[in-house]
Amino acid sequence: MAGKLTALEKSRRAAAHPDRPGERCHAPAGTWLPLVDPNRCEAKGDCVEVCPHDVFLVGPIDPSAYATLGLLGKLRNRAHGGRTATTPGATDCRACGLCVVACPEGAITLRPPPEPPTIGP
Numbered sequence: 001m002a003g004k005l006t007a008l009e010k011s012r013r014a015a016a017h018p019d020r021p022g023e024r025c026h027a028p029a030g031t032w033l034p035l036v037d038p039n040r041c042e043a044k045g046d047c048v049e050v051c052p053h054d055v056f057l058v059g060p061i062d063p064s065a066y067a068t069l070g071l072l073g074k075l076r077n078r079a080h081g082g083r084t085a086t087t088p089g090a091t092d093c094r095a096c097g098l099c100v101v102a103c104p105e106g107a108i109t110l111r112p113p114p115e116p117p118t119i120g121p
């Protein structure tokens with residue numbers, strides 16, 4: 001049976017993933033926004049392990065966030081100890097995209113910066 005991957009192996013695998021979004025860590029900090037869907041999160045912390053900028057924290061879900069979950073999300077959250085990932089360091093995100101492809105639950109999206117307004121004729 002294969003052993004668990006180390007954090008370095010997870011990061012390497014995520015770095016080679018063909019669907020990795022973002023700007024390969026070249027974005028100015030805080031221009032892209034990592035978002036966690038707490039309905040999907042299973043709180044096992046792969047995002048914490050692969051993020052090079054310490055954006056994520058896994059801990060007890062905030063009661064107000066728990067209240068917004070759907071029924072399945074509540075059941076999932078309870079099954080995982082009432083914990084979830086949050087992004088207290090979101091302003092340090094440089095859009096490497098590793099977290100998105102490393103998350104086994106597809107719970108993370110990266111929101112790109114808003115388009116600059118076009119100046120029309």
Ligand code: SF4
Nearest residue numbers: 041042044045047103
């Ligand atoms: S990798 Fe995904 S499922 Fe795991 S703790 Fe992070 S957001 Fe949650």
Ligand code: SF4
Nearest residue numbers: 051093094096097099
């Ligand atoms: S894209 Fe994800 S892994 Fe990369 S810096 Fe941002 S939050 Fe961290």
